[in-house]
Amino acid sequence: MSWSSTAEGTVSPRAQLAGVPVYSAALASAAPVTVRASSNEAPDGVSPAVRDAVIARLARPNRYPLLGGVDLIAALADALGADAEEIAVADGSLSLLNYLLLAHVRPGSRVVVPWRSYEAYPICVLTAGGEPVLVPNRADGGHDLAAMAAAVDDTTAAVILCSPNNPTGVALTHDEVAGFLAAVPATTLVVLDEAYLDFDARADRVRSRELATHPNLVLLRTFSKAYGLAGLRVGYAIGHPDVIASARKILPPFPVSALSVAAALAALGDDAHRATIVATVHAQRAQVGALLAEAGLPSFATEANFVWLPLGERSRELGALCAEAGISTRVFDGEGLRISLGEPGLPEALSGVLPRFAAS
Ligand SMILES: Cc1ncc(COP(=O)(O)O)c(C=O)c1O
Secondary structure (H helix, E strand, O other): OOOOOEOOEOOOOOHHHHHOOOOOOOOOOOOOOOEEOOOOOOOOOOOHHHHHHHHHHOOOOOOOOOHHHHHHHHHHHHHHOOOHHHEEEEOOHHHHHHHHHHHHOOOOOEEEEEEOOOOHHHHHHHHOOOEEEEEEOOOOOOOOHHHHHHOOOOOEEEEEEEOOOOOOOOOOEHHHHHHHHHHOOOOOEEEEEOOOHHHOOOOOEOOHHHHOOOOOEEEEEEOOOOOOOHHHOOEEEEOOHHHHHHHHHHOOOOOOOHHHHHHHHHHHOOHHHHHHHHHHHHHHHHHHHHHHHHHOOOOOOOOOOEEEEOOHHHHHHHHHHHHHOOEEOEEEOOOEEEEEOOOOOHHHHHHHHHHHHHHO
């Protein structure tokens, strides 16, 4: 079928959509991918509890899930020591970011975004009708919180923080976030994206629940990373009941599929599986860190399940060498290369590539 156009022209979307960047993909290569290190996923292997729960729910595909995902919300409230009114669930934490922005961005609103950070942020801001204000990270890959706070003005609807930050891996400390919240007006929404929080093992990592004294703070969490459920799309937001209520007004009535709710409920009850994924990442972080140091290649201090190499103009060259060796990575042209950690065989495959690259 091919759609035809008429002499009168056709419908047109909001002009702002023309400037929306496209979400990038792993570097294309003719070589088959044997080690998937491009999407910050968990390594293969399903928790038996999750598998059984999904299979059991598969017997009733004709029935809707509970409205609003209330069963998952209740389980999360229990696990987090929170009230159900403080939590919203959706098909991934990214959807929740979209709903929060749609609820808070007004015509002319700006949203302060650290950069480089998760590439979806400017896309979400633009599609919500706002203007992203990109604040460059410090030279070590961490957010420049002083510059971000200084970028907040009367037009700022929201600020996004990402800790650990994708793609640099650098994480904020508890005191840094507490200081930032004290520095910005209580009327500015602050979204703290904690997609990779589980991998941050530092003693001074953000203790986000202690920051609930700031009603303008919302936390985003996901089952996609440390719980290994990226394909099932489940995330949640924790915040003040009024902020959560505004996002819920925009949420679809059934924001998470019944199979995904079943999987997330089972995953919450299987902390051993999550701990195994985290331990695998920590082990590889040390191994890959040692390989990079041996090869004399630069990398940022990562607290996540990926590592960032600030290689500038040489980023694509290493990405191409990795691709030839069957390792998919994410290249940000002219800036750096991100390698996800956790896949079996990654250190071995990298050990063949990194010294060659360093010597060339
Ligand atoms: C920082 C960050 N936030 C959110 C997401 C998306 O999470 P979800 O799968 O829950 O939508 C990602 C995915 O890579 C991410 O890197």
